[in-house]
Every structure is written in structure tokens, then in C-alpha cells.
Amino acid sequence: MSERSCCFIGHRKIENKLYLYEQIKLCVENLITKSNITIFLFGSHSEFNDLCLKVVSDLKDKYPYIKRVYIRAEYEYISDDYKNYLLTFYEETYYSEKAHNANKLVYVKRNEELIDSSNICVFYYKNNVTRSGTTIAFEYAQKRKKKIIEIVWLLFDE
Numbered sequence: 001m002s003e004r005s006c007c008f009i010g011h012r013k014i015e016n017k018l019y020l021y022e023q024i025k026l027c028v029e030n031l032i033t034k035s036n037i038t039i040f041l042f043g044s045h046s047e048f049n050d051l052c053l054k055v056v057s058d059l060k061d062k063y064p065y066i067k068r069v070y071i072r073a074e075y076e077y078i079s080d081d082y083k084n085y086l087l088t089f090y091e092e093t094y095y096s097e098k099a100h101n102a103n104k105l106v107y108v109k110r111n112e113e114l115i116d117s118s119n120i121c122v123f124y125y126k127n128n129v130t131r132s133g134t135t136i137a138f139e140y141a142q143k144r145k146k147k148i149i150e151i152v153w154l155l156f157d158e
Contacts (some may be wrong), residue, residue, distance in 0.1 A: 005039035007114035010048025010124030048124040073110035111137040124151045
């Protein structure tokens, strides 16, 4: 992608959504205004992703040129009805080529595509949890030497 892009990856469950919303909003506004990020890439299956989508969607009124892109890990072929439904939340959607025939690793491969397609990766990551998809993605982003922004877990998040 020639435009500057950012992806969001985090654990499935989150706490303190109101506080986290404000942290993400500050982060995203800085990404737009200071890092010239115009494309925001999303996966699925996490409350963190959902909250980030809400933040970016809320900021779209203020920054109408930003673009939300959903990279699917399932449903390689979708009906026009389903595509139109997705396009009520996103400006674009496509199926991750890395996910093709990935079987059990489908979300790992989709996350790799999110990371590879991004200039900056925003993570909500708690490194003392058991090995998770977020852990695998975080380590992959580090290996790829991506710029990583961590949204911090709060002590009362436990």
C-alpha cells in the first residue's frame, strides 16, 4: 500500500472500555496528524478490534479522508449482500491471501498480512498470558521490525 497504514491487534477480551477508548482515540489522532496514517486495517474476533473500529469510525467525521479496511480470515468468497453489509462499517474489504488454505493457522496468517501491510502496528498485549494469537502476532511484528505502539494494560484490568 502506498498510503501509510496502521493495523490493530489485541486480546479477545478487554476491560475498562471507556478508559481504553480514550487512550486509543489519542493514539489514532496522533497517527493521523503526526504520522500521516490514512488507512486503518482491521481483523476480527476481538473486543479490542471492535473498540478500535469504533474509535476510527467516530474520528471519520473529523478526518473524512481516512479509510477503514477489513481483512477477512474467513469467507474467501462472499455474496454481494454480505459485502454491502461489511461496507457499512468499512470502505473496503478483502480476503487475506495468506489465509488461503491456512486451516488452523488462518488467523495467524491473516494477522501476518495485517502486519506486513502496515507501517505501524497498535497492540493491546499482555505478555504474561499463555501463548495466544496476539503473542504470535506481536513476536512476528518485532521480527519484521515494525513500529509497534502498545496500548498499556492497567493494573486494575486484572
